Amino acid sequence: MSTLEPTLPSMPKPSMPKPSMPQPTLLPQAKIPHRRSAGTNLTEAFRIAFMGLFSNKMRSFLTMLGIIIGVFSVIVMLAFGQGAAQATQDAIKKLGTNVLTVIPNSVMRGGVSQGLGSQQSLKLEDAESLKKLSSVRAVAPEVRQSGTVKYANANERTTIMGSTADYFEVRNLPIDKGRIFTTAEVKRRSKVAVIGDSVRDELFGPDVDSIGKTIKVNGQDFKVVGTTRKRGGMMFRNPDDQITIPITTAMQRVFGLQYIASISVQAASEGKMREAEEEVIRHIDQRHRVPSYEESHVRVFNQQDIQESAAAQSGVLTVLLTGIATVSLLVGGIGIMNIMLVSVTERTREIGIRKAIGAKRSDILYQFLIESVALSLVGGLLGVLLAIGTALWLGAPPDKGGMGLPMVLTPEPIVMSFVFSALVGIFFGIYPALKASRLDPIVALRYE
């Protein structure tokens, strides 16, 4: 049992003067000058901290969970928020670039507003005259009603849009097959139609070529000259579920209208949108001889405004999400503080031993601080990895096993939340570490 035994018999009696020892002496052979460092060296401190965390795996994991969830939610929420904002901006862009929508203003009848667009005041000539304005590139007057279209036995209710040839360019509706109708056809009030993708699908099925076929629109024969490319819906308008016919045909031969419903105006450039907006209002009011003290005859919706308000909304969303995530990180930090306080109490004796053999207050302080920082950093790292994985999964298209949600991962929230989790570790680790460093070594050594 004793490894000491074999070396001892040769030892002489203590009464004799210092003998030469037949075994390695207990004392260091040569004195090496002491070099006192500022504290325990950092790599060693981290090694000790990680060993401590590893030997208490379950507790360490549960402690880190708060930070993991906090970091995870910051990154995923922001990725989703940014993705949603991006999707909104893209959708707005789909409506056409640099587009203003001009609609008649509301009319007051007996002190009651009849609602936007209730005023019957815009004429085809008003739209035509806007083309002369320097800030305007293209103009598309619009009338729109729902109606029925028929081909053979297929019968479909859809939106019938009357406009001019410019409509397709202004509203960013590229042609899939065939052609758009011509300005001449608009002048002649021809019965031609460009049909949307889903209308074509419903009427003809996937295999039949629709170009040149005759369909019935509200009972009248129209020739299909083109189809528009599938684009997907945006808000309340879906250009796929729509047929477009010359506006003259629509007003005079189908609907029997004298006034147009709206005008889509494309500004000369992105920078000229504000200018175009003002010019259009001034021009229409001049044509209509609206006195300056009266309200304008038209209201203009600026695509830029919509974009800006959407951006502002997503900004508010981002602030909100960040706030929630910050709170969860703080809660995670409190969890760390709680466990570190328990740990300090549990390891009171260890602290006493370390102090007895020469640990300074600062050595103990760093040891516990590094442990809490290690907890929060590892938690932060796990949170980041989990969040990136989840964001990639949510963002992947469904045919690749993902959820197809709009997700935009940017480095900023990842770096920020990681740094923040480290700061949480320091902040909430300071109190327990101070408590540990201030323990009286005598009391700590006696602690059971």
Added chain:
Amino acid sequence: MIRVEKLSKTYTMGNSKVHALRSVSLEIKEGEFVAIMGPSGSGKSTFMNMAGCLDRPTAGEYWLDGLNVSRMNDNQLADVRNQKIGFVFQQFNLLSRTSALRQVELPMLYSGMPQRKERAMAALRAVGLADRHHHTPAELSGGQQQRVAIARSLVNDPVVILADEPTGALDTRTGEEIMAIFQRLNQEGKTVILVTHEWDIALHCRRIIRFKDGNILSDEMVQEPKNAIEELERLPTVDTAELPA
């Protein structure tokens, strides 16, 4: 080497004052082997805390290796404990879940000593535990744990070893083995002070100081100290039959 002059320590407990040490003066020279004895409450523990620089006196002076320790701040005291004093405790006071090698390296870690591993191995070899260097305290017997603690106390080459009832938690034979190590250390010139309440143990030392009620009761030299190795030979060698040859 160790010189205390009129050392006093007073604790305040509620309204009453407890005089744990009442103006104690003594001197211990380099190379001495001293036992401190006394019943509980005699002031011996307070004296050892003071000698170990774990506590500061209320009054009086304490000179250790030429330094006036009684005037030092916490950080200076930590340095003194690290460089000049080696502690051995009754309950071994090793860190749990830490290998013997790491335990012995620890004091050097705090002093920033280079070649820690080599030195720690040398210290473990000197107490006969080189082959157990990767074992944690839970995997070692009481005697082996105390030997690790002794290796740890030696590794920074302190001027004095303070042992607080080092055999108190051990059986007679193992205690005798530990005393053999202390005697060998002392023969090699190390100053050793140990606290005990067992005369059997105290008689291994060359000087016995007895405390009572915060004062020194007696301070005597031992004419013929016991030799731990001879004692070991006299003890029945238990369990040898179970050991492989």
